[in-house]
Amino acid sequence: MRIILLGPPGAGKGTEAELLVKHYHIPHISTGNIFRALYKDNTTVGKIAKEYIDRGQLVPDDITNEIVRNRLNHADAKKGFLFDGYPRNVDQAAWFDELLIQKEWKLDAVINIYVPDEVLIERISGRRVCESCGAVYHVTNKKPNVEGICDVDGGKLIQRADDMEETVQRRLRVYNEQTEPVIGYYQNKGAIVMIDGTQSIKEVDTAIKKVLGEMN
Numbered sequence: 001m002r003i004i005l006l007g008p009p010g011a012g013k014g015t016e017a018e019l020l021v022k023h024y025h026i027p028h029i030s031t032g033n034i035f036r037a038l039y040k041d042n043t044t045v046g047k048i049a050k051e052y053i054d055r056g057q058l059v060p061d062d063i064t065n066e067i068v069r070n071r072l073n074h075a076d077a078k079k080g081f082l083f084d085g086y087p088r089n090v091d092q093a094a095w096f097d098e099l100l101i102q103k104e105w106k107l108d109a110v111i112n113i114y115v116p117d118e119v120l121i122e123r124i125s126g127r128r129v130c131e132s133c134g135a136v137y138h139v140t141n142k143k144p145n146v147e148g149i150c151d152v153d154g155g156k157l158i159q160r161a162d163d164m165e166e167t168v169q170r171r172l173r174v175y176n177e178q179t180e181p182v183i184g185y186y187q188n189k190g191a192i193v194m195i196d197g198t199q200s201i202k203e204v205d206t207a208i209k210k211v212l213g214e215m216n
């Protein structure tokens with residue numbers, strides 16, 4: 001199964017991605033997570049990427065595409081994959097099509113989860129993350145037992161720089177300008193499915209699996 005999951009930041013892509021990769025036993029490829037890991041490992045690419053991400057901008061295409069090419073060379077990607085957060089603009093989508101042709105791979109589905117901007121801003125700017133284990137909380141929807149403290153390991157909860165409201169506004173602007181056209185790109189190829197992301201996680205999951213031919 002080869003899937004691309006599209007949708008604005010905060011649409012719940014990450015959560016849906018986890019459910020789908022478990023179900024289909026395919027790797028979850030998030031360029032955002034790869035960049036964060038590269039930054040933690042102190043690599044130059046990681047440091048460059050972080051500067052863009054913290055400003056709410058896209059990491060340059062040549063860097064992102066190379067990361068994707070390398071990741072798809074890993075053995076686990078032969079079984080399929082789920083992309084979350086890539087492609088981010090039409091140039092990346094076209095580059096990715098070329099790569100798939102080279103590999104003689106076909107996409108099974110491009111899924112777009114859509115959510116209105118106001119809902120996204122509320123969802124993202126309320127997000128808090130555990131400094132030590134990465135567990136995710138929300139100031140209104142998913143409070144920890146003790147304010148500011150992780151339920152799992154007692155770690156301190158912080159707001160990621162790219163989750164701050166001002167950065168979120170910028171991320172959404174970048175998304176609307178650059179990533180929205182990607183939806184049009186796949187629409188022209190007749191290859192995209194639209195899912196309402198304001199539904200519950202379970203409803204979104206059911207809708208996606210229906211699309212993938214799991215349920216009727």
Ligand SMILES: [Zn+2]
Binds near residue numbers: 135
């Ligand atoms: Zn924790």
